[in-house]
Amino acid sequence: xxxxxxxxxxxxxxxxxxxxxxxxxxxxxxxxxxxxxxxxxxxxxxxxxxxxxxxxxxxxxxxxxxxxxxxxxxxxxxxxxxxxxxxxxxxxxxxxxxxxxxxxxxxxxxxxxxxxxxxxxxxxxxxxxxxxxxxxxxxxxxxxxxxxxxxxxxxxxxxxxxxxxxxxxxxxxxxxxxxxxxxxxxxxxxxxxxxxxx
Numbered sequence: 001x002x003x004x005x006x007x008x009x010x011x012x013x014x015x016x017x018x019x020x021x022x023x024x025x026x027x028x029x030x031x032x033x034x035x036x037x038x039x040x041x042x043x044x045x046x047x048x049x050x051x052x053x054x055x056x057x058x059x060x061x062x063x064x065x066x067x068x069x070x071x072x073x074x075x076x077x078x079x080x081x082x083x084x085x086x087x088x089x090x091x092x093x094x095x096x097x098x099x100x101x102x103x104x105x106x107x108x109x110x111x112x113x114x115x116x117x118x119x120x121x122x123x124x125x126x127x128x129x130x131x132x133x134x135x136x137x138x139x140x141x142x143x144x145x146x147x148x149x150x151x152x153x154x155x156x157x158x159x160x161x162x163x164x165x166x167x168x169x170x171x172x173x174x175x176x177x178x179x180x181x182x183x184x185x186x187x188x189x190x191x192x193x194x195x196x197x198x
Contacts, residue, residue: 028066028192028193028194029063029064029065029066029192029193029194030064030066030071030154030190030191030192030193031061031062031063031064031190031191031193032060032061032062032064032075032154032156032188032189032190033059033060033061033062033188033189033190034059034060034061034062034156034158034186034187034188035057035058035059035060035186035187035188036057036058036059036060036158036184036185036186036187037055037056037057037058037184037185038054038055038056038057038058038079038081038182038183038184039053039054039055039182039183039184040053040054040055040081040180040181040182041053041180041181041182042054042170042177042179042180043177043178043179043180044176044177044178045176045177045178046176052083052170053083053084053085054081054082054083054084054091055081055082055084056079056080056081056082056090057079057080058077058078058079058080058184058186059077059078060075060076060077060078060186060188061075061076061077062074062075062076062097062099063075063193064101069102069103070100070101070102070103070111071099071100071101071103071109072098072099072100072101073097073098073099073100073101073113074096074097074098075096075097075098075099076094076095076096076097077093077094077095077096077097077115078092078093078094078095078120079092079093079095080092081093088124088125089122089123089124089125090122090123091119091121091122091123092119092120092121092122093117093118093119093120094117094118094120095115095116095117095118095138096115096116097113097114097115097140098113098114098115099111099112099113099140099142100112100113101142101144106145107145107146107147108143108144108145109142109143109144109145109146110141110142110143110144111141111142112139112140112141112142113139113140113141113142113160114137114138114139114140115137115138115140115162116135116136116137116138117135117136117137117138117164117169118133118134118135119132119133119134119169120133121133132168132169133169134168134169135166135168136164136165136166136167136168136169136180137164137165137166138162138163138164138165139162139163139165140160140161140162140163141160141161141162142158142159142160143158143159144156144157144158144159144186145157145158146190152191152192153189153190153191154189154190154191154192155187155188155189155190156186156187156188156189156190157185157186157187157188158185158186158188159183159184159185159186160183160184160185160186161181161182161183162181162182162183162184163179163180163181164179164180164181167180
């Protein structure tokens, strides 16, 4: 699945460079509201241990400063994820993010980002240890496409891949964590706001 997402991001990057389409020129800042679906995979560093997988929905608000060919985005996301095996465990994560998106003709964009993911709450069966409400630092890669659907209104489609750098949240449940990553797809609507003049 990681290889498929990497291929999608590569295709989006090539499209950003080669497309000749001319999108509506964006000179103002833009704000987005997105809803999406996430797949989170945690791999314990234990022989024959099964992956711990969480899937669920997310909502994100993002404000982007127009830097002329780039958008500097500041966003806040809430994700509600459930354990895929028996749906008995649910987790709520709050994530502030910063993303730098490079724009291309045609409405395509791609770029890196950083986020701090906080485990707000967890709902587990009685008797199970709850993970600590820790903060993890994630590095992200985003690729997407936005197109005007009305004057100053944009439709936005975005894919994101994230990699957990610190792995603090579930270290008290698993003896050792090998890797933790996630993928997400979003659909959103954006609107132009006044220019910051940057």
